[in-house]
Amino acid sequence: MDPQGWNDSELADRVKSGNEDAARELVRRFAGRMFAVTRRYCANEEDARESLQDAFASAFRAIGSFHGDSQLGTWLHTIAVNSALMKLRRARSRPEVGWEDLQPQFQADGHYSTEIRDWSPQAISLAEREETRNAVRSAIDQLPESYRTVLLLRDIEEWGTADTAQKLGVSEAVVKTRLHRARAALRTLLTAIFEGGRP
């Protein structure tokens, strides 16, 4: 049978048994999705590529422990996320864009310092356009790594606060604070995009 005809369970079993066609099919079937994951977390393309390679190395080493308790794609997705997080821990820290400037500013009486406009209807209507997606990804990349990671784990991977804290080795209070600041900073960056007439 053509390897592309194997279901995920058959594929996993054949990879476990050392079948080289199965190993190639595993890469063919899942590398694209896993690359999307590593690119999401890593700061640059090179790190994303290396993280993908590391993820597959981990997957091939650990395939014996895959027993079908979850979907094969889900299992590999988790490996890709963990690989990217490991890459981030080893990466040099990047210069931070005026971090505090990305938080909203208030007057002494507690009111906003600038007029707040609601650009959300326009933005949502443009969300699927490639220009919008590229601009949003660029904004995500500008977030300091520790805050971007929490944002992605909580709002995209939908990990709970406790799981995120445990994985990152920080307290739940730190996770909540970083998430709030990341959301606020991202809003500021996206405001510049959507109020500036782009994308």
Next chain:
Amino acid sequence: MTCLELFEFLSEYVDGRLSEAEAATFQRHLDQCPDCIAFLNTFRACPKLVKAAVSEESCPVPPDVVTAILAARSGQVS
């Protein structure tokens, strides 16, 4: 409640982690503050925009990366 105070608890509000009494206090402020309504709407829009931006199911993998993955696999097996 000031706009600053509302902002500080905005994530809890959006995530549904405020008590009924706290949420009611929030709502009373929102009912009379256009700036906070606008900020809340844009704050809520961000996760949707992020999900749309990263929702690609797949990215093209450079052939040299695929080659490296399979070469490493061969090294592991041997």
